[in-house]
Amino acid sequence: EIVLTQSPGTLSLSPGERATLSCRASQSVRTYYLAWYQQKPGQAPRLLIYHASSRATGIPDRFSGSGSGTDFTLTISRLEPEDAAVYYCQQYGSSPLFSFGPGTKVDIK
Amino acid sequence: EVQLVESGGGVVRPGGSLRLSCAASGFTFADYGMSWVRQVPGKGLEWVSGTNWIGGYSDYAESVKGRFSISRDNAKNSLYLQMNSLRAEDAAFYYCVRGYADLYYFDSWGQGTLVTVSS
Numbered sequence: 001e002i003v004l005t006q007s008p009g010t011l012s013l014s015p016g017e018r019a020t021l022s023c024r025a026s027q028s029v030r031t032y033y034l035a036w037y038q039q040k041p042g043q044a045p046r047l048l049i050y051h052a053s054s055r056a057t058g059i060p061d062r063f064s065g066s067g068s069g070t071d072f073t074l075t076i077s078r079l080e081p082e083d084a085a086v087y088y089c090q091q092y093g094s095s096p097l098f099s100f101g102p103g104t105k106v107d108i109k
Numbered sequence: 110e111v112q113l114v115e116s117g118g119g120v121v122r123p124g125g126s127l128r129l130s131c132a133a134s135g136f137t138f139a140d141y142g143m144s145w146v147r148q149v150p151g152k153g154l155e156w157v158s159g160t161n162w163i164g165g166y167s168d169y170a171e172s173v174k175g176r177f178s179i180s181r182d183n184a185k186n187s188l189y190l191q192m193n194s195l196r197a198e199d200a201a202f203y204y205c206v207r208g209y210a211d212l213y214y215f216d217s218w219g220q221g222t223l224v225t226v227s228s
Contacts, residue, residue, distance in 0.1 A: 035214035037154075044204055044218040045154065056216060088154055092213040097168050098144070098156035 002027050002093045004101035012107040019076040021104045023089035028069045033092040036065055036074045039103075040085045048087075049074065076106070084108045111135040111217040113205045118222030125195050129222060131188040131205030136217075139163070139183040142209025145190050147201040148221070155201075158190065159209035168210075173199070192224070200226045 003026040013019055023034070031052035037045040047056040049065035052072060062077045076083055089101040117129040129145070144159035158179040160167040167179050178191040188205055202221035208214055 033213050037215075044220050045215075046218065047214060047216045050212075050214045050216070090154075090214065092210070096156060096170050097159065097210065100154040100156070102153050 001095055002029060002091055002099060004089055004091060004099060006087075006089060006101035006104045008104060009102075010105045010107065012109055013079055014109045015079050015081055017079050019079055019083070019106055021074040021076075021087055021106075023067075023072040023074070023101050025070045025072075025091060027093075029072075029091045029093065031068050034065075034067070034072050035090045037088045037090065038083075038085045039088065045088065079106075079108060081108050111207065113207065113217060113219035115203065115205045115219045115222035118203065118224045120225045120227060121195055122228050123196060123226055125226075126191070126193045127195065127224060129190040129192065129203055129205075129224075131219060133186045133188065133205075133207075136207075138181075138186040141207050142211040143181060143188045144206050144209050144215065145179065145188075146204045146206050146215065146218075147199075148204070149201045157203070160188075161209060162211065166210075195224075195226045197226050200224055 005024045007022045034052040036049040039045040053065045064075045066073050086103045086105050088103045112134045114132045121127050142161045145157040158169045160179045164181045176194045180189045204221045205219040206215035207217040
């Protein structure tokens with residue numbers, strides 16, 4: 001079973017700052033199988049990044065994904081107020097077929 | 110526009126059953142694998158079950174295996190989740206999502222339906 005760990009638990013930054021969110025896997029994950037989601041309060045999650053670095057349709061280019069093996073990163077280059085949300089990483093693997101990290105909450109000061 | 114609309118949530122007693130439905134529109138439903146993901150309010154996400162495009166293959170989280178059953182009707186553009194022997198820990202929002210072992214991620218989500226398990 002692959003376990004995903006996300007850090008930090010909470011990130012508090014000002015508009016315009018850069019946010020760096022980490023997702024670490026207990027075993028190597030193929031980059032093709034790593035995705036990131038954004039969930040705003042009261043809303044369903046939304047796909048941001050798939051295949052570790054490909055932006056989903058309609059996602060602004062200030063969001064970028066990188067990494068390989070056991071270490072993956074979601075970067076928000078210039079924070080906007082509407083980026084306040086919880087961000088989850090997700091991997092596809094075996095038993096369970098899909099698993100999510102615990103999430104990183106991004107607060108905008 | 111892709112739309113996924115869940116229904117069937119509600120209050121059920123421990124040990125009871127519930128059937129969730131998901132009506133899909135805006136895309137060719139039969140072209141995609143589909144899954145259910147749940148979330149306890151204020152907590153993280155947990156994949157529950159998924160099925161391939163024709164419903165011929167499915168998989169489940171260990172926590173629901175033997176109690177939940179996923180199915181689909183491509184003629185009706187609908188996905189279902191039959192939940193039996195419900196436990197308090199099954200209480201959550203249940204999201205219908207597009208994606209399974211074809212996409213390896215979930216590119217569209219419904220708004221969720223709330224299942225409450227309480228005596």
